[in-house]
Amino acid sequence: MLIRKLFSVTPCAMALATFSLALSPIAIGQSGHARADETAQYSLEQAAAISKWGHALALEAATFAAPIVAMYNLRQTVATGANPKAKPGTLWRMPNISTPQLAEESGYVTPNVNVIYGFGFMDVSQEPVILTAPDSHGRYYMIEIVDMWNNAFAYAAGKNAGYKGGKFAIVGPGWKGTLPDGVKRIDSPTAWVELQPRVHVKDQADLPGAQAVLSAITVQSLSEYEGKGAPAPKAYDYLTPKLDPNVASSRLTFEDPLQFWTIFVDAMNENPPPKTMIEAKLPSYKYLGIELGKAWDPAKVDPLFLAEMKKVVPEIGPMMAEMVYVIGPHANGWMATPYNLAAATTPPHADYLTAAISAVVGLTANTAEEAFYLWGQYDYKMQGLTGEKKYTLTLPANFPYFQVVPPGFWSVTMYDLKSNYTVPNPINRYTLGSDNDLKKNADGSITIYLQTESPGKDKESNWLPTPAGPFYMAMRNYAPTEAAFGVLKDPAKAAEFMPKVVPVQ
Numbered sequence: 001m002l003i004r005k006l007f008s009v010t011p012c013a014m015a016l017a018t019f020s021l022a023l024s025p026i027a028i029g030q031s032g033h034a035r036a037d038e039t040a041q042y043s044l045e046q047a048a049a050i051s052k053w054g055h056a057l058a059l060e061a062a063t064f065a066a067p068i069v070a071m072y073n074l075r076q077t078v079a080t081g082a083n084p085k086a087k088p089g090t091l092w093r094m095p096n097i098s099t100p101q102l103a104e105e106s107g108y109v110t111p112n113v114n115v116i117y118g119f120g121f122m123d124v125s126q127e128p129v130i131l132t133a134p135d136s137h138g139r140y141y142m143i144e145i146v147d148m149w150n151n152a153f154a155y156a157a158g159k160n161a162g163y164k165g166g167k168f169a170i171v172g173p174g175w176k177g178t179l180p181d182g183v184k185r186i187d188s189p190t191a192w193v194e195l196q197p198r199v200h201v202k203d204q205a206d207l208p209g210a211q212a213v214l215s216a217i218t219v220q221s222l223s224e225y226e227g228k229g230a231p232a233p234k235a236y237d238y239l240t241p242k243l244d245p246n247v248a249s250s251r252l253t254f255e256d257p258l259q260f261w262t263i264f265v266d267a268m269n270e271n272p273p274p275k276t277m278i279e280a281k282l283p284s285y286k287y288l289g290i291e292l293g294k295a296w297d298p299a300k301v302d303p304l305f306l307a308e309m310k311k312v313v314p315e316i317g318p319m320m321a322e323m324v325y326v327i328g329p330h331a332n333g334w335m336a337t338p339y340n341l342a343a344a345t346t347p348p349h350a351d352y353l354t355a356a357i358s359a360v361v362g363l364t365a366n367t368a369e370e371a372f373y374l375w376g377q378y379d380y381k382m383q384g385l386t387g388e389k390k391y392t393l394t395l396p397a398n399f400p401y402f403q404v405v406p407p408g409f410w411s412v413t414m415y416d417l418k419s420n421y422t423v424p425n426p427i428n429r430y431t432l433g434s435d436n437d438l439k440k441n442a443d444g445s446i447t448i449y450l451q452t453e454s455p456g457k458d459k460e461s462n463w464l465p466t467p468a469g470p471f472y473m474a475m476r477n478y479a480p481t482e483a484a485f486g487v488l489k490d491p492a493k494a495a496e497f498m499p500k501v502v503p504v505q
Contacts, residue, residue, distance in 0.1 A: 042304070047304060050302075050304045050305070051304050051307070051308060054287070054288075054302075054304055054305040054307075054308040054309075055308040055311065055312065057284065057285070057287060057288065057305075057308075058288060058305070058308045058309045058311075058312040059312050059315070059316070060352075061285050061288055061290065061309075061312075062260070062312045062313065062315075062316040062356075063316065063320075063352050063353060063355075063356045064281055064352050064356075065260070065261075065264035065268075066252065066316060066320065066355070066356035066359045066360060067149050067150035067345060067355045067356065067358070067359040068148055068149050068150070068264065068267045068268055068271065068273075069252060069260060069263050069264050069267065069359075070150065070249070070250040070252065070359040070360065070363050071146075071148045071149070071150055071194065071267070071359070071363070072148070072238075072241070072263050072266075072267040073107070073241050073243065073249035073250065073252075073263075074107060074108070074119075074194070074249060074250065074363060074364075075121045075148075075192065075194070075238075076238060076240060076241055076249075077106065077107040077249055078092060078106070078107075078119045078120070078121060078194075079120070079121040080121070080236040080238050081238075081240060082240065085105075085106070085119065086119065086120050086121075087233075088121050088122065088123050088234070088236065089120075089122055089123065089129065089219065089221060090120060090219065091118045091119070091120035091195065091197075091217065091218070091219060092106075092118065092119045092120060093116070093117075093118045093211075093214050093215065094106065094116050094117045094118070094119075095116075095211075096116060096207065097113045097114070097115070097116060097201060097430075098111035098112070098113050098117065098421075098422055098430075099113075099422060099428070099430070100421050100422045100423065100424045103421040103422050104419070104421055106119065107248055107249040107250075108248070108363070108364075109248040109249075109250045109251070109360075109361060109362065109363050109420040109421075110361060110362050110363075110415055110420050110474055111421070111422065112198060112411075112413070112476060113411075113413055113422060113430045113431045114200060114201065114202075114409055114411045114413075114431060114433065114435060114476070114478075115141075115198040115199055115200055115201060115210075116198075116199050116201055116207070116210050116211065116214055117196065117197065117198055118195070118196065118197035118198075118199075118214055118217060119194070119195075119196060120194065120195045120196075120219060121192060121193070121194050121195075122170060122192065122193050122194075122195060122219065123191065123192055123234065124170055124171065124172030124175070124188055124191060124192070124193060125172050125173075125191035125192075126172075126231070127172075127175065127177075127221055127222045127223060127231070128169040128170055128171045128172065128175060128177075128179065128221075128222045129169070129170045129193075129219055129220070129221060129222070130167060130168070130169055130170075130180075130183060130219065130220045130221070130222055130224075130225040131143070131156055131167070131168045131169075131170060131195065131217075131218075131219050132165070132166075132167050132168075132216075132217065132218045132219075132220075133156045133157045133165040133166055133167075133168065133217055134165045134213060134216035134217065135163065135164050135165045136157075136163045136165070136199075136213045137163075138163065138407055139163065139199065139200060139209065139210070139213055139407060140163070140199075140200040140407040140408055140409065140478060140479065141157055141158075141163060141197065141198060141199040141200060141213055141214075142155060142157050142158035142159075142161075142197065142198050142366070142370065142371075142478075143155060143156040143157045143158070143161075143195060143196070143197045143217060144158070144195075144196045144197075144198070144364065144366060144370075145170065145186065145188075145193055145194075145195055145196075146193060146194045146195075146196060146342075146364050147188060147189050147190040147192075147193055147271070148190040148191075148192050148193070148194075148267065148270075148271035149189075149190065149271070149273060149345045149355070150342075150345070150355065150358060150359045150363060150364065151189070151342065151343050151345055152342035152343065152364070152365070152366055152367050152370075153188070153189060153343070154186045155370065156168045156186070157197075158370050158479075159369070159370050159371075159405060159408065159478075159479040159480075160369070160370070163407075166184060167182060167183045167184065168183065168184045168185075168186050169183045169184070169185050169186065169222065170186050170188055170193055170195075171185055171186065171187050171188060172188055172190075172191050173187075173188065173189065173190070173191060177222075179222075180225065180226065189274065190271035190272075191270055191271050192270070192271055194364065195219065196364050197214060197217050199211075199213045199214045200407065200409060200478070202435040203435065238266075239259070239262060239263060239266065241254065241259065241263060242254065242255040242256060242259060243255070246418075246419060247418065247419055247420070248363075248419060248420040248421065250359055250360055250361075250363040250420075251317040251321070251360060251420065252313070252316055252317040252360065253314075253317060254313055254314075257309070257310045257311075257312075257313030257314060258298055258309070258310065258313075260313045261288075261290070261296055261298070261309060261313075262296055264290075264296075265290055265294075265295065265296035266295070266296075268292065269292065269293055269294075269295075272292060273345065274345075276350070277345065277350060278292060280350075281352075287302070287305055288301060288305055288309060289301035289305075316356070316360075317360050320356050320357045320359075320360040320361065321357075321360060321361055323353065323357055324357055324361060324375055324377070325375075325377075326353070326357075327341075327351075327353060327354045327357055328341075328375075328491075329488075329491035329492075329494035329495050329498075330495065330498070331495035331496070331498040332380040332498040332499065332500045332501075333376055333377070333378035333379050333380050333381075333382055333385075333498075333500075333501055334374050334375065334376045334475075334498040334499065335374065335375045335376075336372070336373070336374050336375075336488055336494045336495075336498070337365075337368045337372040337373045337374070337488065338351075338354055338368070339368050339488075339489075340354055340368075341354060341358050341362070341365050341366075341367070341368055341373075342358065342364075342365050342366055342367045342368070343367060361375075361420065362474075368485070368488060369480075369485060370478075370479070371476060371477060371478045371479070371480070372476075372477050372480055372484075372485065372488055373474055373475060373476055373477075374401065374474070374475035374498070375472065375473075375474055376472060376473040376474075376475070376501060377417070377472040377473075378501070379391060379500075379501045379502065379503055380500035380501060380502060383503075384470055385417075385450075385466075385470065385471050385472065385473075385501065386469060386470050386471070387451070387452045387466040387467045387468045387469055387470075387471060388468070388469075389451075389503050389504070390449070390450070390451040390455075390503070390504040391449075391450040391451065391501050391502060391503055391504060392447050392448070392449060392450070392501075392502050392504060393412070393447070393448040393450060393473075393499055393500070393501050393502075394441075394445050394446070394447045394448075394499060394500065394502075395445060395446045395447075395448070395499050396444075396445050396497075396499070397440075397443060397444030397445050399497065399499070400483060400484045400487040400497055401475060401477050401484065401497070402434070402484075403477075403480065403481040403483055403484040404434070404477060404478065404479050404480060404481060404484070405479040405480070405481055406479075407479070408477070408478045408479025408480070409433060409434045409435060409476075409478050409479075410433050410434050410475070410476060410477045410478070411431045411432065411433030411434065411435070411475070411476050412431065412432050412433055412448060412464065412473055412474075412475050413430060413431040413473060413474050413475075413476070414430055414431070414450075414464050414465065414466060414467075414471060414473055415471060415472050415473065415474065416467045416469070416470075416471060417469070417470035417471050417472050418469070418470065423465065423466065423467045423471065424467075425452075425465035425466075425467075426465070427463075427465065429463070429464065429465055431464070432448055432462065432464050433476075436461070437461060438461060438462055439459075439461050439462055446462070447462060448462050448463075448464050449462055449463045449464065450464055450466050450473075450501065451463070451465070451466055451504075452465060452466050452467070452468060
């Protein structure tokens with residue numbers, strides 16, 4: 001058998017290994033925690049089995065943890081870190097589209113560059129937050145409301161909520177009180193929420209109009225709204241994630257892998273998952289020292305399990321990025337948004353793999369009904385896309401992806417595969433779509449040229465510049481029609497409409 005072959009060693013080697021184990025005695029009580037008042041040894045066969053299963057358990061736990069850790073990282077960047085963009089209870093309004101510089105500053109992965117963003121984290125643990133949304137007078141905008149498990153659980157503006165605006169109260173778990181008249185209640189499943197407005201902007205000339213809508217989106221505590229004065233500011237002393245500064249924080253590139261687990265447990269204790277998730281997942285995590293309501297102490301974790309927990313952390317981000325094509329309909333190198341992309345930890349249809357992938361490569365993505373996506377990382381022969389080559393992408397005239405409910409839009413956006421940010425280029429163009437004057441072929445189709453250098457003046461209107469190295473693209477349909485959304489509901493039909501990225505010979 002394989003295990004016997006792995007541990008077919010000389011008597012001398014066996015003695016040395018046993019002596020090594022004896023130097024680090026491990027005691028395990030009934031709870032699965034290390035105990036100081038006993039000593040026990042594992043045989044080599046036992047240690048191998050524990051390590052193998054421990055790695056699988058740690059990988060599962062890291063998959064489960066990825067959404068809330070990614071949201072924690074984003075909260076530190078935007079609101080609670082040393083140099084916040086907007087302190088808790090306020091909004092940071094990006095001054096322009098997500099250029100490479102602004103994308104890196106926000107730490108926001110795979111940003112939409114057809115909109116200007118607002119970001120704001122709200123602590124609703126003590127009292128509700130009142131959100132005021134303006135009438136945009138026909139301009140597309142949305143206000144996505146996301147819990148700390150990366151679920152887009154409500155919208156205050158958008159395709160279904162409309163663009164006329166209103167007043168909304170975001171209410172935290174367990175709050176009991178009376179709301180003012182004329183305010184619509186939105187119950188949050190977690191103590192913290194993130195508000196993410198997106199306001200459509202067609203070009204730089206259109207920017208002031210978009211900024212006016214974004215500026216009119218405001219937040220107040222209930223106390224302030226009722227004229228009772230602002231509550232005393234809270235001090236938030238959260239652990240600062242130490243991450244690779246050149247990579248989006250949602251990619252979970254921790255310098256110290258143990259910090260991932262500390263942050264996971266701290267964030268979960270503050271923002272518990274739904275009861276069904278607690279019952280289904282957490283009991284088995286006791287072997288990793290993870291229990292709801294208790295701080296995580298690595299010193300109390302069996303060293304064999306702890307070793308595997310360390311190994312898993314650098315694996316989880318890259319692994320989730322490579323798993324994208326598992327969760328949705330795919331063909332010709334493209335993957336379409338699965339139905340539950342932005343609600344993947346919401347019972348009764350929880351899907352923790354989809355939740356982790358969504359967090360790592362598309363944090364705070366929208367529900368598919370509000371906006372759906374195609375993700376393209378390969379050409380039609382499943383060869384990775386790279387700026388070392390030239391490609392064409394031809395979108396057929398009958399492409400369902402073009403169908404939007406006015407004032408919605410569609411686009412194709414370019415990203416660097418390593419950083420997940422937009423790509424610096426000589427013409428500062430990061431996206432092409434319905435906002436652009438694209439040349440059409442005789443049959444009504446549209447060919448987009450993907451390469452680092454200009455394809456020539458006659459084709460430059462349809463040129464989407466690529467980075468020098470590996471890249472990926474995201475197609476977006478904001479406010480899809482029922483017909484377009486219907487294609488997404490049928491995996492076979494969705495695959496049929498996937499366009500081809502073809503290398504230029």
